[in-house]
Amino acid sequence: MLERLRGLMARLLTPPARALLGLGVSPDAVTWVGTAVVVLAALIMVPLGWLWPAALIIATASLSDMLDGQMARLSGRTSRWGAFLDSTLDRIGDGAVFSAVVIWFAVADDHLGAALTLAALVTGQVTSYVKARAESQGWTITGGLAARADRLFLLLLAMLLQGLGVPYALLIAVAVLTLASTVTIGQRMRQAHRQAAGGDAA
Secondary structure, eight states: OGGGGHHHHHHHHHHHHHHHHHTTOOHHHHHHHHHHHHHHIIIIITTTTOHHHHHHHHHHHHTHHHHHHHHHHHHTOOOHHHHHHHHHHHHHHHHHHHHHHHHHHHHTTOHHHHHHHHHHHHHHHHHHHHHHHHHHTTOOOOOOSOOHHHHHHHHHHHHHHHHTTOTTHHHHHHHHHHHHHHHHHHHHHHHHHHHHHHHHHO
């Protein structure tokens, strides 16, 4: 769903991207710094219960995922290495955020919440793996019920609401994410299977 906003976000991020390039900052540096902020905010603030400030900081830092890409396009530095680095660090950032929520539930002695968050983490990572593995075979995987941006947005929104006093916001969110990611895995596997069958028949 949020993938449709990439064009708008790219336009909004063009001025700061040009400014950073003017200062000599490289796209890779933005990728590394953004991920470091996400990991630190998640693993320090979330277990302490500072949910809404952590959600805002992580959401802001996550914009680096689009900012670095826009910087690369403006500077003509798009590369396979940049795409690889961006994808790898995305997995690390997502793992840190979901793991921090697992810890938060565990500290609160909420075993159901911890288990659902762990399930959401695993299914979310598999969702990304299925797409990457399929594309390595030359197949095209598009869409799905819950892309990475959608999953992160829902989790951060739930953290914000929970931190502001909305009960069960995080529990409901991780349950929805687990279900949505499971459906997305099925959708992407179906796309891959169709293309594999077509290729084998040809």
